[in-house]
Amino acid sequence: MNLFEQTNWPEAFKPLVEKYKGKQHPLHYGNIYQLLVMVVLSAQDNDAHINKIAPDFFKKYPDMKALAKANTAELTEALSSVRFHTNKIAWLQDIASEIKEDKNIPTTLKELTALKGVGRKSANVIMREAGVQAEGIVVDLHVVRVAPRLGITKGKNADKIEKDLMAALPQSMWADAGMAISFLGREICRPTNPKHSECVMNTVCEYCQAHKS
Numbered sequence: 001m002n003l004f005e006q007t008n009w010p011e012a013f014k015p016l017v018e019k020y021k022g023k024q025h026p027l028h029y030g031n032i033y034q035l036l037v038m039v040v041l042s043a044q045d046n047d048a049h050i051n052k053i054a055p056d057f058f059k060k061y062p063d064m065k066a067l068a069k070a071n072t073a074e075l076t077e078a079l080s081s082v083r084f085h086t087n088k089i090a091w092l093q094d095i096a097s098e099i100k101e102d103k104n105i106p107t108t109l110k111e112l113t114a115l116k117g118v119g120r121k122s123a124n125v126i127m128r129e130a131g132v133q134a135e136g137i138v139v140d141l142h143v144v145r146v147a148p149r150l151g152i153t154k155g156k157n158a159d160k161i162e163k164d165l166m167a168a169l170p171q172s173m174w175a176d177a178g179m180a181i182s183f184l185g186r187e188i189c190r191p192t193n194p195k196h197s198e199c200v201m202n203t204v205c206e207y208c209q210a211h212k213s
């Protein structure tokens with residue numbers, strides 16, 4: 001029996017979830033409208049850049065109604081520094097014309113992923129921050145790196161990794177587990193020189209056990 005088969009993952013994850021519970025999301029949003037816009041803008045860009053441009057953007061476009069009235073030229077001027085802004089502007093316009101008002105922003109996985117520019121990862125982030133029951137687990141590029149190191153999945157892509165995490169953990173942990181792994185990846189389990197000695201997962205982590213000197 002290998003370590004993966006022996007590990008009680010719900011128990012093993014408790015200290016990790018506890019460590020990062022309540023930690024502010026890396027996107028510094030003020031409400032769910034802002035988060036929806038920011039997750040669309042942050043794809044293939046980086047959170048720090050989106051945080052930097054967000055205050056001015058939301059001064060001009062404080063809610064979905066204002067965004068729905070904005071024309072392409074205005075949005076291009078405001079978002080020209082964002083990678084792939086042309087596509088993202090079209091998606092935001094599509095979302096705004098469909099949703100119309102902040103109160104109509106959906107909070108189910110099915111409805112969120114039906115919006116342009118919103119994939120499962122973004123939908124899971126929005127649902128977590130909205131405080132609704134999780135229907136999946138956030139899998140970003142940090143989770144794609146860290147979860148296989150832990151040994152909780154052998155998956156190489158986000159879909160398979162999310163499925164394995166959902167199978168290994170109870171639904172009550174789904175909302176927090178993904179972001180907890182993501183924060184671990186951002187702070188401790190970096191691509192090179194992961195800091196095993198500072199990691200709350202070091203007694204169960206397959207990679208750590210295999211690389212013990």
Ligand code: SF4
Nearest residue numbers: 189194199202205208
């Ligand atoms: S023990 Fe090391 S390899 Fe494993 S998750 Fe922690 S930092 Fe990453």
